Amino acid sequence: MKTYSTNEIYSDLYEQLINAVIPAGSKIKPVELQSKYGCSTNTIRDTLLRLSKIGLVTFQMQRGFRARETSPKKRSDIAKFRVLLEQEGAALSIRKAGLDWEIRLNSAHHKLSHIEKLMTKHGLTDEHLLVWSSAEFEFHDALISGCASDILIETYGHIYAQFRQQFVAQERDFGANYFESIIHEHATILQAALARNEEACKQAIHDHMKRNF
Amino acid sequence: MKTYSTNEIYSDLYEQLINAVIPAGSKIKPVELQSKYGCSTNTIRDTLLRLSKIGLVTFQMQRGFRARETSPKKRSDIAKFRVLLEQEGAALSIRKAGLDWEIRLNSAHHKLSHIEKLMTKHGLTDEHLLVWSSAEFEFHDALISGCASDILIETYGHIYAQFRQQFVAQERDFGANYFESIIHEHATILQAALARNEEACKQAIHDHMKRNF
DNA sequence: ACATCCAAAAATTTTGACATTTTTATGTAT
DNA sequence: ATACATAAAAATGTCAAAATTTTTGGATGT
Numbered sequence: 001m002k003t004y005s006t007n008e009i010y011s012d013l014y015e016q017l018i019n020a021v022i023p024a025g026s027k028i029k030p031v032e033l034q035s036k037y038g039c040s041t042n043t044i045r046d047t048l049l050r051l052s053k054i055g056l057v058t059f060q061m062q063r064g065f066r067a068r069e070t071s072p073k074k075r076s077d078i079a080k081f082r083v084l085l086e087q088e089g090a091a092l093s094i095r096k097a098g099l100d101w102e103i104r105l106n107s108a109h110h111k112l113s114h115i116e117k118l119m120t121k122h123g124l125t126d127e128h129l130l131v132w133s134s135a136e137f138e139f140h141d142a143l144i145s146g147c148a149s150d151i152l153i154e155t156y157g158h159i160y161a162q163f164r165q166q167f168v169a170q171e172r173d174f175g176a177n178y179f180e181s182i183i184h185e186h187a188t189i190l191q192a193a194l195a196r197n198e199e200a201c202k203q204a205i206h207d208h209m210k211r212n213f
Numbered sequence: 214m215k216t217y218s219t220n221e222i223y224s225d226l227y228e229q230l231i232n233a234v235i236p237a238g239s240k241i242k243p244v245e246l247q248s249k250y251g252c253s254t255n256t257i258r259d260t261l262l263r264l265s266k267i268g269l270v271t272f273q274m275q276r277g278f279r280a281r282e283t284s285p286k287k288r289s290d291i292a293k294f295r296v297l298l299e300q301e302g303a304a305l306s307i308r309k310a311g312l313d314w315e316i317r318l319n320s321a322h323h324k325l326s327h328i329e330k331l332m333t334k335h336g337l338t339d340e341h342l343l344v345w346s347s348a349e350f351e352f353h354d355a356l357i358s359g360c361a362s363d364i365l366i367e368t369y370g371h372i373y374a375q376f377r378q379q380f381v382a383q384e385r386d387f388g389a390n391y392f393e394s395i396i397h398e399h400a401t402i403l404q405a406a407l408a409r410n411e412e413a414c415k416q417a418i419h420d421h422m423k424r425n426f
Numbered sequence: 427a428c429a430t431c432c433a434a435a436a437a438t439t440t441t442g443a444c445a446t447t448t449t450t451a452t453g454t455a456t
Numbered sequence: 457a458t459a460c461a462t463a464a465a466a467a468t469g470t471c472a473a474a475a476t477t478t479t480t481g482g483a484t485g486t
Contacts, residue, residue, distance in 0.1 A: 006439080007274065029467070040441050042255075045468085049262040050272070059263070061220065062447060064468060074363070081364045088297055150287070151294045151375075155368060162364075219469080242437070253471045258438085275477060277438060431484080439476070446469070456459080 004037045009047050012037075017056040017067055018161060019130065020168045024070035028057065054158040056165055070166045078163050079212035085156045086209075087202045089144025090189075094196050097146025102194060108142040109190045111135050116183045124179070129172070133164060139186065143193060167212065182208075217250045222260050225250075230269040230280055231374060232343065233381045237283035241270065267371040269378055281378060288379045292425035295376050298369045300415045302357025303402075307409050310359020315407060321355040322403045324348050329396045337392070342385070346377060352399065356406060380425060395421075 004012065013033075016022045028048060030041035037044065048065045051057040058066050093101055112135040119128050137160055144156055171178070185208040192201035217225065226246075229235045241261060243254035250257065261278045264270040271279050306314055325348040332341050350373055357369055384391070398421040405414035 031467070041468085042442090042470095043440060046258075046262065046439085049259065050265075052263075053266045062468065064448095077362050077364050081362060081368075084297075084301055084365075149290050149294060151290050151372070152297075155294075159364070244437070254438085255440095255472090256470060259469085275438065277478095427486105429484105429486080432482090434480085434482100436479070437476105438478080439474105441472105441474075444469100444471080446467105448468080449464105449466070451464075452462085454459105454461080456457105 004039070006039075006043065006047065009037050009039070009043070010050060013047060013051060014056065014161075015130075017051065018133070018164045018168065019126075020067075020165060022067045024067050024165060024169075026067050028065040028067060030064075055162045068162060068165060075166045075170075076213050078159065078166055079209050082156075082159050082163050083206055083209045085152060085159060086140060086144060086205050089147040089149070089152050089156060090193060090201050090205060091198045092148065092152075093144055093146030094193060094198050094201060096148055101142075101146035104145060105139075105142045105190065105193060108135075108139040109186060112139045112186060113183060116179055116186070119179050120177075120183070124172075129168075133168075137164075143189065217252070219252075219256060219260065222250050222252070222256070223263060226260060226264060227269065227374075228343075230264065231346070231377045231381065232339075233280075233378060235280045237280050237378060237382075239280050241278040241280060243277075268375045281375060283379045288383075289426050291372065291376050291379055292422050295369075295372050296419055296422050298365060298372060299353060299357060299418050302360040302362070302365055302369060303406060303414050303418060304411045305361065305365075306357055306359030307406060307411050307414060309361055314355075314359035317358060318352075318355045318403065318406060321348075321352040322399060325352045325399060326396060329392055329399070333390075333392050333396070337385075342381075346381075350377075356402065383425075 013022070022028065030044040030048070033044050034041050048057050049059065052059045052065070056068060058068050112132075115128070115132050115135050119132060122128075124132075140160065141153070141157070144153060147153065185204065189201060189204040189208060192204050226235070235241065243257040243261070246257050247254050261270050262272065265272045265278070269281060271281050325345075328341070328345050328348050332345060335341075337345075353373065354366070354370070357366060360366065398417065402414060402417040402421060405417050
């Protein structure tokens with residue numbers, strides 16, 4: 001039987017939350033996870049407190065932990081906030097960042113689009129979705145990486161994680177042709193960013209997200 | 214000798230961090246706080262993990278806790294990010310909020326300006342600064358409270374706390390006449406908000422913060 | 427002087443037991 | 457039936473000690 005280090009417990013729970021294996025809004029009881037991870041309830045508690053930092057888990061004194069709740073309103077809220085941060089991060093990057101940024105962005109997009117093409121050809125398995133999810137983050141993260149604001153990048157990371165948590169159930173339903181639009185949208189963002197066209201890039205980011213509002 | 218409940222430990226540490234009684238960047242050792250609060254190191258650890266959620270404390274595995282570091286660059290970063298969030302929150306409020314919002318904002322400003330006038334007449338004691346600090350937050354929080362975005366409001370709260378932590382040392386130095394400018398700036402923000410003038414309000418928020426860039 | 431290695435000390439993490447609080451289930455009265 | 461009180465069960469929080477890891481300080485050699 002596999003034994004888990006603390007960091008592995010963290011990553012494992014992170015993934016389960018991101019992919020709604022632990023469904024949004026559901027209660028998380030340390031006692032129940034104890035046996036799976038082979039550690040004390042206290043270690044689980046510790047890990048859940050750390051996860052609550054990035055907003056994947058909510059915590060209330062004497063009431064324990066929950067996977068962050070979801071609702072149409074919350075999803076819309078997160079999506080809009082994500083647009084705000086990404087637009088600002090991208091605009092700052094376009095204004096200030098150098099060649100390194102362009103290269104990083106370009107290669108992140110290359111990787112992402114490779115995976116996306118694969119997904120339209122073959123069906124989308126759970127495993128594909130996982131790889132795609134991390135490549136998609138890398139692309140959007142690269143997009144804002146030139147903004148020179150650590151706090152913006154840090155916050156964006158949290159919001160992106162929450163976004164995935166809230167929308168993963170939806171994405172599974174849209175099916176393969178959904179990804180054809182996504183491919184085009186990512187390309188449009190990339191193009192505007194490399195052309196250093198701030199307004200076009202903001203628009204492209206907005207359009208990429210507007211189905212989630 | 215005073216005994217502390219868990220929530221009191223949290224609030225006490227929160228205030229110490231906000232007011233840089235625990236200086237930015239300094240190490241925080243559970244063992245040393247144990248005797249003061251009359252509890253186990255584990256409870257302190259727990260509390261510090263909760264404080265790390267709002268960014269007042271940083272945590273690294275096997276390396277413990279620190280009050281978040283400060284530097285000119287970080288202060289500038291926080292100040293700019295705060296402007297971004299507050300501008301967006303205020304603009305949305307102006308666009309969408311109703312009479313309740315106006316009333317809340319107005320009364321928060323009334324309270325704040327009362328305290329600020331007191332502070333210019335008499336000197337600024339540490340106690341005054343504490344009252345002012347919470348009234349100032351209430352004002353800015355009221356300003357964005359009509360934005361209908363829970364995640365924006367939540368994030369703003371974290372950023373505001375970090376802002377205080379980073380700048381409190383500075384504020385003590387500026388002295389009493391510093392508050393005369395602040396009074397005027399707050400009034401300008403209020404005026405623009407109540408006049409539902411989005412651009413003027415954004416400008417006023419920017420001007421309020423620009424000394425910290 | 428500088429780096430490296432080692433042992434002692436200090437700090438952090440984990441644990442299992444115990445105390446407290448919340449939730450659930452049951453019974454009683456209105 | 458509904459509401460309310462109460463007891464049992466479950467979940468959460470706290471603790472002190474043990475295990476692990478990091479840091480410190482000194483001895484050694486280059």
